[in-house]
Amino acid sequence: MFSIRLSSKSLIMLSVAFVLGSTLSYVTSASAVDISGCANKRTGVLRVAKVCKSKEYSIVWSQDEVSPKGATGDTGATGTVGKYAIVALTDNAATLTAAQLVNNSLFNIITMGTSRNLTMDTGPNIASAYSGEVLGSSFEFAIWNRGAVNATLVASATATLTGTGVVAAGKIVKFLCMFITITPGAEVVACQSFNV
Secondary structure, three states, X not given: OOOOOOOXXXXXXXXXXXXXXXXXXXXXXXXXXXXXXXXXXXXXXXXXXXXXXXXXXXXXXXXXXXXXXXXXXXXXXXXXXXXXXXXXXXXXXXXXXXXXXXXXXXXXXXXXXXXXXXXXXXXXXXHHHOOOOOOOOEEEEEEEEOOOOOEEEEOEOOEEEEOOOEEOOOOEEEEEEEEEEOOOOOXXXXXXXXXX
């Protein structure tokens, strides 16, 4: 007959190994679907745990389950090309509307048979189209003259222009505008031209 006598130290070590082995076996055999956790009610800090404290909410994350696909949403509005919204201009004099001006538009002139004036909308109209203007609020737009003759941006009493308003054939001119008066109904926008 064969017998084994273990010391008390050996028995303690075997007990610890058994507990650890059982715990690891439980962890690896637990469902991979859910992860239990706790969220602190005051700070929102998360931690992975099976049992939560009274100051925490119990939460569960699902790893494997896939929710059914939702319905297709509505088609969004047409986006912009790069930073600018493209506005094509025909071979006519035109008023650049307030909505176009504050939308960071690129006014794209393809052809012009003769030099044309492009007139800025009024300061009050621009203020109505600009959401939440304050003194110093700004916007920009650009005119790209791809035609063979000059186009000229024309200012008004409430939409002023510093620098040239002339956009020569084959050139791009950027305009930076700022609200300098925000009295309701008498808003004034000052614009500065920059050759690109």
